[in-house]
Amino acid sequence: MTPLKNKGVTPGIISFLCILLVFVLASLAAIALLSARQTHLTVEKSLENQQAYYTADLKALEIYEKVEIAYAQGNLPDAIDNTALTLSDESILSYNIPVRQDTNLNVSLLLENSITPINWSLEYTGSWKPDETLNVLIP
């Protein structure tokens, strides 16, 4: 019987090829897993944002409902459910509901014979600091 090594197959080459193949496949698997995990985290964050908005929206509606009752009775309080109410120009009532860090749901109501919402939108309250540094290599 003639061993294969005599036909040009060096001992060890199969091990080398096998390890190389497994290494390549393991790298691909790791990339696939990391990519899937990153996508999952992004989606979950996006969905949490969505839920946070609708929770704030509900709280804003509840305050709006209480403002309606208070306005009909003629005594607007300074705060409802720990949310400060700001009256400007004697006819515009505003309040903010925190949605997430640095994001508020800003509500403005026009107080006339009836209450009309004039603003119901998300507002970014964080401060943006531009990166004005420049790394310059001085020889």
Place this chain on the structure above:
Amino acid sequence: MKREHPLSPFYIEFILNLLFFAIACCILVYVFAYADALNQKSQNQQCAAIEIQTIIETAKANSALPQDTYYYTQDWQICSKDSAVFVITVQTQFKNTITHFSFAAENLQTHESIWTMTAAMKAGFYS
């Protein structure tokens, strides 16, 4: 005369490599399958959230209550109950002038919960 052993070093190496490759393949197939399942889960969650948001905003825009159940195909196309893979159930609760909604998206085949969400609307507020 020297007799050659039936299992030469080449064959031993070959068998060991085959064994190693088989074990490695088992682990790698599991990792690929897990990554695919995670991707599928993310995609379903995102589609469910989009559909739920559409239901909420449509209800607000029309000042009308949504249906109790919405059925969807594998590709999240709205369909009848018979061909449905996913379902979104809506529970409605009235509290003064505010209508509270509780949404739950579920896979009908695996009975796995995909996403749950709550929202609210006020009658006559959005018109």
